[in-house]
Amino acid sequence: MFRRLLLSLATVMLLCSPAAAAEKFVVAGDCNFPPFEYLNDKKEPIGYSMDYITEVAKRAGFEVELRNVAWDGIFAGLAAGNYDILASTTTITPERQKTFDFSTPYYGLTQAVIMPKGKTIKSLAELKGKTVGSQIGITGVFVLRKANVGAIIREYDDVGLAIADLAAGRIDAVICDDPVAKYYANKRKDFEGKLNVAYQTGDKEYVGFCLKKGRKDLLDRINKAVEEIKKDGTEAKMMEKWMGSSK
Amino acid sequence: MDKDEGQSKANIIMVTDGPAIPNPRERRLINAWSIALTGAILSLLLLCYAGPSSYREALLFLPDGILLTFKLTALAICCAVPLGLLTGLGRISRNRCVNLIASTYVEVIRGIPLLVQVFYIYFALSQFLRIQGVPAAVIAVSICYGAYMGEVFRAGILAIPKGQTEAARSLGFNRFQTMFYVVLPQAWRTILPPVGNECIAMLKDTALVSVIGMPDMMQRARSFASQSYAYFEAYTVVALVYLIITLLLSKIVSVIEARLNYYDRRK
Structure with a gap:
């Protein structure tokens, strides 16, 4: 043997x-x-x-x-x-x-906030009391948590699910890397005319x-x-x- | 009659999954339940007080998740048990239409994974119906477990010897009265352990709703792991907490079962 x-x-x-x-x-x-x-x-x-x-x-x-x-x-x-x-x-x-x-x-890249079409914000502080979605463990979550603006953070398995939930109107915003935000807001047919990039942080990552x-x-x-x-x-x-x- | 009942009971318990309900007549101090519980509590305490600080941090990250897990489970039990009872009654109904509806419901739901149901209710239906997170999670879990419990109720009701129904009917009870005053009160004793099992299984399965962004216990652990990179610590802690909760709940079920069975005990 x-x-x-x-x-x-x-x-x-x-x-x-x-x-x-x-x-x-x-x-x-x-x-x-x-x-x-x-x-x-x-x-x-x-x-x-x-x-x-x-x-x-x-x-x-x-x-x-x-x-x-x-x-x-x-x-x-x-x-x-x-x-x-x-x-x-x-x-x-x-x-x-x-x-x-x-x-x-x-x-x-920078962090970008996506919101329903037509809404914009001037700083993360405006997300106070809003429900913001993102993906578990991406820097968007960390940035928002660190900024401590009093937003309710909901973490999804992937950023696409968070954006689907935003498009369904159950959350107020999504925070993620700016190229990803732009891809979903501007390039994806299924979200066309529904979403826009509402804010971009200044800090480069x-x-x-x-x-x-x-x-x-x-x-x-x-x-x-x-x-x-x-x-x-x-x-x-x-x-x-x-x-x-x-x- | 006693022999009948014992046998059917054994059958029911054999077909359920879920954690083993501790035997209420087990008087010895050292048994599987006590070893598991003391083991879990001791390791959790030891890890949190003597281990690296990340265990403590992981545990402190959980409480609001534990609350949500309990809330979801409690709400889902409140919906699933009546739904299960209705389904069970529907499955043994003589009305063909009711019977078909109940049976189809059970067949369909039992054939779809709970995870798929959660996604379906939350993401697929969101085009027509905008159900918020907590209701969506409760609905998905209750619909799923309603089907499972329906079978438990059906088996429990069928386990009551036919003589009981015949006796009640010959005393002038109508079918409704027979079911609610004679059969169900007796069936409840056989139904309770497997239903308790299903409720505990339900608590464990609420971990699945973390995929729709519900910050339950599991999601809190994942969130902690993802920001601290302490995967081992986070999941060890969450596993131990789940274990402690389910062990305590199964003890409660066994105590209730013992109280319902006090006639058996006296023998």
Whole structure:
């Protein structure tokens, strides 16, 4: 029995070693977050982050396998080693940096408040007493909670559900990253003429690819590729491709 | 008659899921229930006082969620038990139309996952009906559990020996009186444990409504985990709190059951 076990173990190791040589990393994204990462009709992850990491991989000389995972627990999965890289519009925050490493930022965004068409506000303080929806654990929730304006925060599994609830008139506003807000308010046919971006915060946030601590070599390679992509104008092209039409 | 009743009762208890109701006649100090409860309370206390601070923070994050979970469960029980009784009566009704309605309801609802029902009532129906979060959650849970409880009521009523009905009818009771004065009061004793089980299962299933943004206990834990990245701590605490609550509730059900069965006990 023991010998058979050893033999099968050896076979498995033999089978695995060529795969390791090809250097493939698993990239995870919560594909409910257009235009950064979402699924196309063929259920493949697409979007700005996905394009970006594929371009990075091409220049840094490794392969990527894109995987759609749930946002809730996405960091736990990274810590557990279920995937190597997060390309899920993760804002670089000091709290997250304590546990994870981030690449050079690949996008800068602000928080935006979406409200029914025609409504605008001048500051977050005007959300006092209003019910504001968002996605569990995205920076929009943290920003609003930190601002402490007395808004009732309702957290959904993904931002699309929050926006559906806003369109149904059960909540007063939704707070999320501004490209996502603009995508839903301006580009989505089903919400056409119903929603608009009511407010945008001034504070810039930067999003980066997120890695488990202690993978400095991989992080350096990613950073180098990101720098290149920024310099030669590829980044600007990708921004135009994914965010251009929803501005 | 006694033998009959014992047998049918055993059948009913066998077909229910949910937590095991502690046996009220279990007098020993150490049993599964007491081990689980003391274990859960001790580990929760130990983690919160001696463990890392995130356990304490996770526990302090929960209270309003616990309240909402209780509120949803209580409201849903108030709706589901009468609905279950009606369904159970409908299922044994001789009126073909009533019987068909009740049976179809049970078949349809039991074939759809509760999570889908919650989404359906909240998001799909929102195009025609704008139901707010709490009512939507209560409606979804009650409709689902009404169907399950309907079967429990039906089995409980059918378990009452036919002689009881025949005796009541021969004494001049009409069908309605027979059901409400003779059959149901007796059936209640067999129905209560499985209905108690369903109520406890319902409390656990309210965790599903966190998907429609209801800040119940589960959602509070997820929210805490997502901002502190303390997943292990948050979910350990919420699991222990759920466990403590359901263990206490199952004890209450067993006490009520013992009080309803005092004739059995005297034997």
